[in-house]
Amino acid sequence: MATVDLKDVKKIYAGGVEAVKGVSIAIPDKALCVLVGPSGCGKSTLLRMIAGLESISAGTVSIDGKVVNAIGPTERDIAMVFQNYALYPHMKVYDNMAYGLRNRGTPKDEIDKRVRETAKTLELSALLDRRPRELSGGQRQRVAMGRAIVRNPKVFLFDEPLSNLDAKLRGQMRVEIKNLQRALGVTSVYVTHDQLEAMTLADQLVVMNAGLVEQIGDPLDIYEKPASTFVASFIGAPPMNLLALTRGGAGRMPAGSPEEMAAVGHGSAAGSTALASAAPMLTDGSVVPFAPQAAATLGFRPEDADVTHGAEAPGGALAIPAAVEAVEPVGAESFLYCAAAGTRIIVRVHGRATARPGDQLRVVVRAEKLHWFDQAGKRVG
Amino acid sequence: MSPRVVFPNKILPYLLLAPQLAITLVFFYWPASQALYQSMLREDPFGLKSQFVWFDNFARVLADPNYLNSVRVTAVFSIATAAVAMVTALLLAVMADKVIRGRGLYRTLMIWPYAVAPAIAGMLWLFLFNPSIGTLAYGLRWLGIAWNPLLDGGDAMVLVVAAASWKQISYNFLFFVAGLQAIPKTLIEAAAIDGAGPTKRFWTIVFPLLAPTTFFLLVVNTVYAFFDTFGIIHAVTGGGPGKATETLVYKVYNDGFVNLILGDSAAQSVILMVIVIALTAIQFRYVEKKVHYG
Known part of the structure; x- marks a missing residue:
């Protein structure tokens, strides 16, 4: 349960390339904020900066009112779902989910309870003894979600989590993610290049282009009143x-x-x-x-x-x-x-x-x- | 899963396999069977006639305290060489993985020792550590360390282990670097977000995922320490002082070609063969089960 505040955040790489050129977003508590834009618009970089995986060149990132610029990903109390899921291939599903809790010194019976509860909500109970390579794409996706949920973090970060699934499964998981996020009430930042995902999931939609924010707002407001030709042509299928x-x-x-x-x-x-x-x-x-x-x-x-x-x-x-x-x-x-x-x-x-x-x-x-x-x-x- | 390919021609597959089989037969099975036969013969001192003695040679070899000493020396030498070579290489590879500038140069320099012939590697180390002419031996003496590999068996063992592992580090390093690069970066990032510090990440994520590489290198290094280190030992200590560095392979050579006890030598090489087959079989059977191939 936390707010996430970005104030004039910039990312300048060593070669002088400016990937994010000053972005300010205030994400309210419990909201699902979707960053959408074409590839190379800086949305993933921005997410990785919130996660602490990329350094912040200028500006501040605050979680729950506390500036986290100098805090590493380990201490930010966030959870992230990666595009390729990043499941630990040598661990069983159970251990994949328990790993984060073990690292934080949660008692064993508490870990067991939480892992089994989470597995139940995600219908993973039967798969706890399997290894990631024995799972289908959709199941891996669920495990990645489970690994994030079980820790009960302040913020969820999603980096194009559905892009490796087929169209049907994607639609199904989209609804599930939305329901889950609602039920858990955890502030989330979700990156996607898919405008349909963006429209359907977002409480707060952020349209990005070339390292800058084009428009922030309610998805339908953005649809009805696009602030620029870029937004107009990016949101909506077929485009305006x-x-x-x-x-x-x-x-x-x-x-x-x-x-x-x-x-x-x-x-x-x-x-x-x-x-x-x-x-x-x-x-x-x-x-x-x-x-x-x-x-x-x-x-x-x-x-x-x-x-x-x-x-x-x-x-x-x-x-x-x-x-x-x-x-x-x-x-x-x-x-x-x-x-x-x-x-x-x-x-x-x-x-x-x-x-x-x-x-x-x-x-x-x-x-x-x-x-x-x-x-x-x-x-x- | 993949459909079986069936060749309509019955003879072609055998023809295609024939060259490989011929090479294996001529250069492996034939000499091996010769060794086996030889190990059951006893030759008279002048080499004029030989007598079939069944397993007498084996019995004598296994009862020989010198041989048992050689087994012990080999065990110490092999375990030490493989351990030093692999641990050092892993350490260097992990460091090299963090280097960003001059990465290519660093790696290239790391690989050079592998190109040095074993005997020459041995000579290099001997020049450095020979008690009378060695530059570094002088330094050691100056530090008050009684260093003399020509007289002290322990010192000699340290020297050959150092020389043998030094040569193998490059090879191990290459494989570890490749292994580290094959680990997806997102896994490390996911572990960091999951609250694991750098040390914990290494032991819980990186090291287990390197297991296939480590296992492969364990097999290669064991075989290396057993067989390919002859040149180093020959150049540095000649098995001495007082058989302190006489490994099984070195003893086979010494008994067979220097002392011309052909029967004993052949029996020893057969035992050696059995040991290596057994070691490899054990490694594949038990260690591989604990290895995860992502």
Whole structure:
């Protein structure tokens, strides 16, 4: 039971490479904090610094209000689940779990009691006499969890613990980890590159990129209001569609053809002469209404878009002419891959898609579902 | 588990095995059987005729106090050599594992002694520790240590053990370094998080995981100490003083080629063969059971 506080933490390697460039995160007690980001973003380095396996170049790491920079991993009272599980191959499952307790001088009968209790909750009781190599991947994963839980530490650290499991088992273990963490109420830091894991597990989601934090918050808040184009494209599968906007130059004035009317999306706006040449345009030259002043990129989620074959666009919506390139039926939904405004956009439709590759249609997004980002990629509005 | 590969050709497998079998037969089984036959013959002093005497040679050899002394010398020498060579090599390997700068150079330098021929290694040590000309022997005397391997059997034993293990340390070092590198770093980290200090980590994680390497080296070092140290002993002490460093192999040579008692010598080499086979069998049967292959 502890809080974990990172204050302006940096990691600079001997060669001058800056892996973590000043990260501050306050993890509340009992929370499951997920660090997510592409490989090389510094999330694992950050976790290893919390564990004490990497030195801290600058800033402070505190556990339960106490700065632990100078304290080694042995004394930090944390437990870690490694990506490859790091089970001791020469010890039986029982001894693997008892090792940490023995090192801390716990009495023998107490060790026995705790190991057996933990084994029971993780359904490992029948496996206590086996060695790690006699276990399946999922069982090894459980033992690694058991080894962490049995010590009852202040903080759990997870370093991509599910990435070596197959998809089905991963889903199952994800739910189990979440339930276990809830039940035990131990503050946890979980590193993953899988945005689905991140979304489903996190109480507090930290999106990292290139050694910096892009956004911290509730997973759904981040999903609904991504702070930057990076977050927008990283969180959510398939990722948010992002379309670059240009200004100035001679924008094609919408002049009555259905496509161009639709590009403006608004029947009445189409005729308006208020559309100056400074208005934001897509790269194909069609003018985009609703755009805030600073907007340089337009984004929308695949599930917020719809397609229409008709010439009429609904009011209060943006319509982008697009050509269907591929259709992916998944069952409950279908993904349409379309070429529009010089890029590819993905649209999610329910059930069976009526569109076929080669179809010319329009992608329609309601105005309130549009996200806007400025030149630096930061959210606008 | 893996499917058995079946060759349609019945003769080809035997043909492929033939060269290896021929070499083993000609260079191992034939001489070995010759030794066995020889060990049951007694030759007259002039080598003109020999007589088949069954196990008389064995009986005489085993009753000979000199032979029993040689068994004791071999035991002391082998255990000491293997122990010194392995413990020192492990220590150096653990240190080398911590070195980051100049790691390659350090390792290369560590390997050189292995390239030195046994007799030359022996001579090097003799030059250093010969009581009349040895540089380090002079230093020892200056420190007040009565050092004379030419007269004192114990000193002589220390000298040959030092020379023999010095040569073997490089070899052991290489294997220990490789063994240490094969231990995943995350295991050490996991142990550190599990509250084990460096010493505890070594004895509870690193050392058990090195067991396969250690076991392999134990076999190799025992065989080395038994057989490959002849050159060192020959160069340094010649088995002396007063048979204090006369190992079984050295006695086989001495009795057979110097004293020309061929029957006794052959009987001794047969016994030696049995001892080494037995030792290796014991090591594989009992020690290997306690070894964990990750």
